[in-house]
């Protein structure tokens with residue numbers, strides 16, 4: 001069992017991620033967000049546990065449901081609100097609605113696609129570091145869904161990562177559906193961890209609704225990658241507790257499946273309270289503080305200027321930015 005302080009940190013990250021997602025869903029419904037909005041509801045335990053295993057200097061390619069991991073790795077609710085409201089002050093300078101955000105200087109790669117396009121860039125960063133003698137004990141983490149596991153782009157990158165034995169942790173959130181395609185139509189093996197050996201990856205499995213189990217699996221995988229044991233895969237079994245995006249009501253998910261998978265957040269809260277790691281009052285206070293933090297971030301972002309397509313510089317990174325990219329280490 002992980003130490004109580006780490007469990008409390010994970011709980012807070014999960015609550016904050018849920019609060020961000022709830023607010024984003026409300027903003028979308030109010031018509032304040034252009035484009036789509038994608039939520040990570042039900043995936044906070046796995047995502048947050050992975051995010052807490054990242055260290056400054058690591059490189060991370062989150063997927064669209066990784067609000068928890070992003071927050072654990074240094075993104076703030078203000079960063080989120082600036083991007084979703086298209087503020088000029090945001091990471092993408094108002095150029096992207098919500099998911100394609102990132103910040104090279106913090107090691108969060110700006111997102112290309114949910115379907116496997118981020119694995120090759122992570123491999124490239126790690127290879128460049130190795131060739132430059134700067135790899136140290138840094139790792140690269142790549143988030144993917146069970147649908148994305150079937151793309152050619154991912155396959156090609158995993159082959160290179162395996163052959164080069166790069167310090168990668170592939171975080172597979174098998175959330176039962178790729179849009180409306182059920183997992184039985186995505187793979188014919190018992191689970192996706194069975195694919196790991198074929199790529200030369202070690203594999204861990206975890207119950208994505210059990211935050212302690214997610215911490216255990218992620219800690220083991222990140223530690224192995226850091227000590228040079230080669231690439232690692234962690235496969236979490238969970239259910240997406242939202243539509244693919246807020247435009248999707250997920251009515252294709254049968255009631256039986258919904259009742260089989262719990263919601264990781266109240267489950268973890270109840271466990272922590274039962275074990276005396278958190279009191280009911282602390283839990284209530286954490287929920288209120290996180291809601292207030294998200295609300296303050298929203299008000300701040302609302303007060304800042306929107307991007308101006310007619311006059312703003314269109315490139316998110318100028319040439320001198322790219323030449324001067326500074327990693328945290």
Ligand SMILES: Cc1ncc(C[n+]2csc(CCOP(=O)(O)OP(=O)(O)O)c2C)c(N)n1
Nearest residue numbers: 065114115145146147148149175177178179
């Ligand atoms: C090449 C390509 N095909 C289709 C899409 C549309 N698309 C985006 S996400 C997605 C489903 C992804 O499912 P999964 O990888 O299981 O992740 P989840 O959404 O369940 O988190 C699809 C079909 C796309 N973005 N790119």
